[in-house]
Amino acid sequence: MEPENEESLLKAVEPLENEENLKRKLLEENKKMWVVAGPAIFTRFSTFGINVITQAFVGHIGATQLAAYALVFTLLTRFGTGLLLGGASGLETLCGQAYGARQYEMLGIYLQRSWIVLTSLATLLVPIYIFATPILTALGQDEVIAEEAKIIALWFIPVIYSFVISFSCQMFLQAQSKNMIITYLAVFSLSIHIFLSWLLTMKFGYGITGAMVSTILAYWIPNIGQLVFVTRGGCKETWRGFSTLAFKDLWPVVKLSLSSGAMVCLELWYNAILILLTGYMKDASVEVDALSICLNINGLEMMISLGFLAAASVRVSNELGKGDSRAVKFSIVNVVLTSFVIGVLLFTFFLLFRGRVAYLFTDDGDVAAKVSHLSPLLAFSLLLNSIQPVLSGVAVGAGWQSVVVYVNLGCYYLIGIPFGILLGYVINLQVEGVWIGMLIGTFIQTLMLLIITKKTDWDKQVCVARQRLNRWVVDDQSDVQSRSS
Structure with missing residues (x-):
């Protein structure tokens, strides 16, 4: 075979090999x-x-x-x-x-x-x-x-x-x-x-x-x-x-645990404040009942998101421990896209069937009508939930809990809640205004985490993880001698 023909054949085969490698990597990563x-x-x-x-x-x-x-x-x-x-x-x-x-x-x-x-x-x-x-x-x-x-x-x-x-x-x-x-x-x-x-x-x-x-x-x-x-x-x-x-060496563990606890609590309290603010509104009974139904649906969907949070955390931490920064980035993209696709499906479902979903939880027409009215906000919440917890999982896997604490404080409590009060009470949009304000906070928080994740030097994070592990590593022999049982 002539050299020119060989070169043409190699160029034709190379994309196929790359495609096969990508499929194999995707299959292994998804597993x-x-x-x-x-x-x-x-x-x-x-x-x-x-x-x-x-x-x-x-x-x-x-x-x-x-x-x-x-x-x-x-x-x-x-x-x-x-x-x-x-x-x-x-x-x-x-x-x-x-x-x-x-x-x-x-x-x-x-x-x-x-x-x-x-x-x-x-x-x-x-x-x-x-x-x-x-x-x-x-x-x-x-x-x-x-x-x-x-x-x-x-x-x-x-x-x-x-x-x-x-x-x-x-x-x-x-x-x-x-x-x-x-x-x-x-x-x-x-x-x-x-x-x-x-x-x-x-x-x-x-x-x-x-x-x-x-x-x-x-x-x-x-x-x-x-x-x-x-x-x-x-x-x-x-x-x-x-x-x-x-x-x-308990103190470093205490610090990491406290920053992790603060990160999670700030997110949980954020949702609780939404109910608290709604309870002070006129016709609060219908508002709170409708919001409770929406938040129950949101909570059920959050179980899926928390599963992907765990997956993101484990995949990122495992690959950082191995020292493979490229695998870390591939894992992040894969888990975020998978969770986002599920979020898009749920987003579409609740936009299309918003008038019927409420009757699974209530027979009250006023409450059902309010749930239908709130469903677009619920749909956007579900969409954001498909990304935000996964990025939090990336942060946990990399050990950035203390960074996320500041992000949560700023986005949730300095932006989201004040906007919610302004839109709900001052502009008088009622529960919709409070929820829109809270969504603004969640959206900015998600955007911040996306930027932090994208701008991160993962080669440097591999070094940080290695230093953390080397600082606390225990020699096998000393471990045997100190074992109490």
């Missing part, structure tokens, strides 16, 4: 992503389901008890959950990067350090539950409901401590792409919860006591299963036994 995202999404839906089931059975006990349960869960437990989940995301950064760098022995030590930090945080939250009644009364809640909440709040103390094990083990197992066990345990726990709730509240008539005992078991059963899996051979490479090294 790694869904191994984390799939179980994470399902597990979050199951956890969300525990609260829905409890709320349904408490609703059959009485209206006062239902209102008290909703207050304790929404105002008190959401705050505690945000703090502990955020604190655990610091572990997600460390475990993901250590696993990528094959520093397997460090994952077990990071897990134990996280238990110490999260247990301390949970203990600091206990007084909030002990003094629930005066706190809720001071917030302007009905005294009868606040008094009933005192009993329910005390039952929630074991639930708060369950999050210590639950969140930390989830982060530990996700970093290794071993979170299918969490899904199996979640399904089992949810099934037990449905049966026990019926048995204790409806059959034996134990009321709130029965509902809360079932709830506590529903949260603790997966924890026991996760602990057995981790410590009894499910993670042979990464769990080397309990070690006194867990008590060393």
Whole structure:
């Protein structure tokens, strides 16, 4: 064959080879992503389901008890959950990067350090539950409901401590792409919860006591299963036994956990303020009911987004630990685009069927009409939700939690809420104005995270991750000598 013909043939073959390589890389990346995202999404839906089931059975006990349960869960437990989940995301950064760098022995030590930090945080939250009644009364809640909440709040103390094990083990197992066990345990726990709730509240008539005992078991059963899996051979490479090294170098873990907790709490409070501001409006009953339906739909969609957040965090941290900056960028693009496509589908659905969706939740025509009116805002919220949490996951994987705290403060509390008050109350757009203001804050926050992610020197981030890991690495021999059991 002549040289010219050979050269032409090579030029024709090269694009085909590149295309095949891209397809292979996409297939491999999507497999790694869904191994984390799939179980994470399902597990979050199951956890969300525990609260829905409890709320349904408490609703059959009485209206006062239902209102008290909703207050304790929404105002008190959401705050505690945000703090502990955020604190655990610091572990997600460390475990993901250590696993990528094959520093397997460090994952077990990071897990134990996280238990110490999260247990301390949970203990600091206990007084909030002990003094629930005066706190809720001071917030302007009905005294009868606040008094009933005192009993329910005390039952929630074991639930708060369950999050210590639950969140930390989830982060530990996700970093290794071993979170299918969490899904199996979640399904089992949810099934037990449905049966026990019926048995204790409806059959034996134990009321709130029965509902809360079932709830506590529903949260603790997966924890026991996760602990057995981790410590009894499910993670042979990464769990080397309990070690006194867990008590060393705690301060950097505390700082990372606190900044992570602040990042998550600022986002959760942002949505709670939307309901609070709406409650002061005229005809607040219809406004709040319609908004609650929209936020419930938004919350369900958020379970999907949080699954992609976990996937983004694990993929970024793993590749940073490996030292492959190109793989980091490829992973980010893949997970963001996948989540965005799902967001576009949901956006289209709620624009097309906005008049019908409300009747799945209510028979009230006024509320349904208000939901239909708010559906375009809901659709845009779902679209933003498909990007913003994923970018937060990138930040967690890279260890930027403290940076995101400042971004959230500025975009949410200095821009979003003031705009919401201006549009809702001053310009008198009511709930639409408040929501538009909040969306402006979320949009700017998403834009900021996109710019930060795009401008990041990922080669430098690989060096930062390596320095972090080398600073806390433990020699295998010293680990063996210091192991307590």
